[in-house]
Amino acid sequence: MGQSLDFEFIHEDKCKRAVLLFHGMTGSPFEMKKMGKALYDADFDVFCYCLPGHGTSPINIKTVRWEDWYTDSTYHYRELTQKYDEVYLGGLCMGAVLALAIAAEYREVRGIISLSTTLFLDGWTIPWYNFLMPIGVHTILRYYYSFPEREPYGLKNEALRKKIAALQKRNTEALDNYPMSCIYELLKLSKYTQKNMFKVKAPILLMHAKEDDLTSPKSAEFVYKNTGSSIRKYIRLEDSYHLVVMDNERDFVFEKSIEFLNSLSNFAPQNYNSASIIFESEGL
Amino acid sequence: MIDTSQIYSIIHQLPVSLISIIVTNVLLILGFILGKLLLYKYENAIKLFAYFSVVISILFVLYFVSILWFSISNLYLGNAVYAAIFPIFLFLPFITGHFASYEKVHFYTNIQILTLIISLLLALSFI
Numbered sequence: 001m002g003q004s005l006d007f008e009f010i011h012e013d014k015c016k017r018a019v020l021l022f023h024g025m026t027g028s029p030f031e032m033k034k035m036g037k038a039l040y041d042a043d044f045d046v047f048c049y050c051l052p053g054h055g056t057s058p059i060n061i062k063t064v065r066w067e068d069w070y071t072d073s074t075y076h077y078r079e080l081t082q083k084y085d086e087v088y089l090g091g092l093c094m095g096a097v098l099a100l101a102i103a104a105e106y107r108e109v110r111g112i113i114s115l116s117t118t119l120f121l122d123g124w125t126i127p128w129y130n131f132l133m134p135i136g137v138h139t140i141l142r143y144y145y146s147f148p149e150r151e152p153y154g155l156k157n158e159a160l161r162k163k164i165a166a167l168q169k170r171n172t173e174a175l176d177n178y179p180m181s182c183i184y185e186l187l188k189l190s191k192y193t194q195k196n197m198f199k200v201k202a203p204i205l206l207m208h209a210k211e212d213d214l215t216s217p218k219s220a221e222f223v224y225k226n227t228g229s230s231i232r233k234y235i236r237l238e239d240s241y242h243l244v245v246m247d248n249e250r251d252f253v254f255e256k257s258i259e260f261l262n263s264l265s266n267f268a269p270q271n272y273n274s275a276s277i278i279f280e281s282e283g284l
Numbered sequence: 285m286i287d288t289s290q291i292y293s294i295i296h297q298l299p300v301s302l303i304s305i306i307v308t309n310v311l312l313i314l315g316f317i318l319g320k321l322l323l324y325k326y327e328n329a330i331k332l333f334a335y336f337s338v339v340i341s342i343l344f345v346l347y348f349v350s351i352l353w354f355s356i357s358n359l360y361l362g363n364a365v366y367a368a369i370f371p372i373f374l375f376l377p378f379i380t381g382h383f384a385s386y387e388k389v390h391f392y393t394n395i396q397i398l399t400l401i402i403s404l405l406l407a408l409s410f411i
Contacts, residue, residue: 059386062386063385063386063387129338129341132338132341132342132345135341135344135345135377136337136341138378138381138382139344139377139378139380139381139396140316140377140380140381140384140389140392140393140396141337141340141341141381142381142384143384143386143389144319144333144336144337144340145333145334145336145337146330146333146334147334148330148331148334177330180337181386
């Protein structure tokens with residue numbers, strides 16, 4: 001089942017630039033599809049694969065470790081570098097952390113789109129008993145406990161939220177809860193990435209919702225301040241929650257992502273006006 | 285025949301921290317046994333396990349506080365051995381958690397229960 005969720009948008013004419021997208025924790029490539037389509041329309045070949053443990057039964061996600069996500073992602077990244085002159089990374093939530101972790105190791109990453117980067121779980125929907133998390137995460141309890149996903153499901157757009165709630169009742173690709181063991185692995189990945197943040201030299205575009213329900217802008221600010229990239233841009237979104245690729249400002253997110261990637265690319269379309277892009281750091 | 289008044293007088297003489305260690309220990313053991321029995325049967329009952337885990341976590345906090353309280357008060361009273369033994373049990377849940385995996389969750393839950401039983405027996409030996 002997991003394999004069928006993967007998508008590859010490849011142009012018939014040989015394209016020289018590719019974007020590898022990573023979906024979020026307990027999510028699936030489905031959530032990245034619209035962004036993938038937008039990037040494809042902007043002359044990028046786009047790839048997104050289901051991360052290990054995702055897209056199958058809820059039990060599988062409890063058996064994976066962050067190293068499995070990382071190994072699988074780097075495998076796909078290396079594969080793309082054999083075929084394309086320019087490979088960019090993009091990710092949402094945990095996918096953004098993975099993109100950063102890969103960029104810390106592979107200096108040849110051409111650019112990163114980091115959306116709703118989840119280094120810290122401190123959003124406003126995190127339950128009141130969050131202070132017990134160290135006990136829940138570091139003891140055997142992590143195999144018993146799951147954060148039930150609740151409204152607003154990462155979406156400010158109410159119509160979309162209703163759709164997602166209905167989909168979750170039918171239990172499709174995405175899980176309706178965050179298993180604590182998965183959070184434990186995310187926190188370990190986050191720790192690794194934070195430690196290696198200074199090694200990230202690739203240009204980076206950060207986009208984070210001001211009202212992100214799962215992770216506050218603190219995560220994006222941390223990346224912005226600690227990354228070794230000389231080209232970095234941070235856009236704070238005013239009308240979205242966590243799932244910025246599906247929410248109210250998704251078109252803006254796609255537009256800014258394409259603009260940013262084109263500004264870095266040697267193969268940008270001729271009608272593209274690179275002068276309109278501001279390279280200097282902005283945002284904080 | 286059990287003389288209940290004698291039991292009451294023994295309990296009254298015990299330090300509150302030791303009573304707290306014993307009570308939280310018993311509740312944790314029962315909680316983990318219950319969790320073990322329910323885990324696979326009701327795995328999709330996310331809310332049930334969420335509340336269960338919150339209760340167990342709170343019990344763990346009380347257990348840790350009781351241990352610290354007991355150890356510090358014994359250190360203050362000059363009972364260095366008493367003070368030194370219990371803090372070991374502060375780390376055991378985390379050590380067990382470090383090595384645990386989903387595939388062996390029952391095994392590691394048994395280890396957790398075993399360490400709690402040892403800590404309970406130790407606490408009872410102080411009576």
